[in-house]
Amino acid sequence: MSTAFDIMLLLFLIATALAVARAKDLLAAALIFSSYSLVMCLLWQHRGAPDVAMTEAAVGAGITTVLFLVTIGRTTRREK
């Protein structure tokens, strides 16, 4: 059960990572990257590292995404 959950999360992680690399819309890429961080956070928690999970949720899913969004707002949304 626990391993199946891990494998599911890891597969989702790979899927989101590929989606970020392929996305031409940078806004979409930033949001998918946020969900990548959220899955990573679940994985940390599941592997017994709650402190890293906390940092991942706050920094990875939260602050980094906001900084990406601000950057996109000040530059351009499309990859050239």
Next chain:
Amino acid sequence: MKKALVAALLVLTAIPLLIGVASMPPHGDPDAPMHTHVSARYIEQGEEEAGAANIVTAVILNYRGLDTAGEVTVIFTALAAALAVLIGFPAPPKDNDGVPAAPAPLSPVVSFVVRLLAPFIVLFSVYVILNGHVTPGGGFQGGAILGGLFIALTIVLGEGRTRVLLPRRGAPWMQGAALLAFVAVGILGTALTGYFLGYPAESQHLVTELMMLVIEVGIGLGGAAIFATIFLQMEEE
């Protein structure tokens, strides 16, 4: 041709990496090198020696305190580098492909939820910072939560209302709080034990805990201030 070359290079890089992963000891193996070196001592004597029930905190602030001080320096340097790039470069003119020139009106749901949760998030971050020596967490985690909340509040309430939390005169002290706390505790440790960042003997647990608390609060405040500063500087027109 170029694509084939890239693919070949990727495969060539992946093979040694996968060989490296395959030769790692299995997860949870008690005979793995990382479990036979110093970690046994950390687990058995960490609480008495380092004065922190949370072994992670004991390692970060006590056994490997100097490493953490270096880490904090790296974060502070990163802030300095980010500001060096951001300050003095005016916002480039926006080319309106898809991005609206005027900011979209804020959703009332987002605004309400952030206002409602803000006091609880502050409470949680303070708990994470102060309770770091017992439960998972500590200065870095609590500081990140506090910084995230500051950014959310700035988006919802506007910069004018949150700027008071990071006054221009006090900001440099807050951004360097982690480093300053480490230096202060380090010098105090020198005075008490003769070693930089040395903690007093096991009989004086209260002093050790207070010294760790100062570092945790410093890291928390400093981390939050650094996140807030980078966000405010990026937002500034």
